[in-house]
Amino acid sequence: AQTVTQSQPEMSVQEAETVTLSCTYDTSESDYYLFWYKQPPSRQMILVIRQEAYKQQNATENRFSVNFQKAAKSFSLKISDSQLGDAAMYFCAYRSAFLGGGADGLTFGKGTHLIIQP
């Protein structure tokens, strides 16, 4: 079974600064997807960014980018120019890409609470 570990229960950053959230995972599979979700106080789960394991290029979505290190099984999220609206819980998640795999949805880490200091 796959596991996802987020070692930072809470992070704090000054507004406009850059912050990196860590995520590591354990799997014996070679093909999979990785995701970062944001959960603001409203508790709505919002997809931030996704990465396919077969792609070497790191995914980027505006101020959000990832550092995907497949050999190290690491998938960190970098948020540039932090804004007050970025304050939320951030969850790293894994999904198998094999046929029949991934049928059970996503495996989530326990989350990192990101605080933005004005």
Added chain:
Amino acid sequence: DGGITQSPKYLFRKEGQNVTLSCEQNLNHDAMYWYRQDPGQGLRLIYYSQIVNDFQKGDIAEGYSVSREKKESFPLTVTSAQKNPTAFYLCASSRPGSPLHFGNGTRLTVT
């Protein structure tokens, strides 16, 4: 707009009563999921369904039951056998290999 609707947003029940949480989607997704969220625990999978009239247990299925009679609907029943039912419940749906789309959740409080 397509999406997932969970109702109600807040639900209160007395201990010993069964309660059913509603989840409806109009995204035409085959797969649907139920997750439970507790503080500091992340999201844990309760049940999932890949197709109508078929579903599988997730990691924490004890004390829960589901049905999938229609593609659009995947209700979750929290039974009296669930020892600690107070939690936030999230329903989701997806296509294979794609991200999950989530509903807004139901906060269940059992006293």
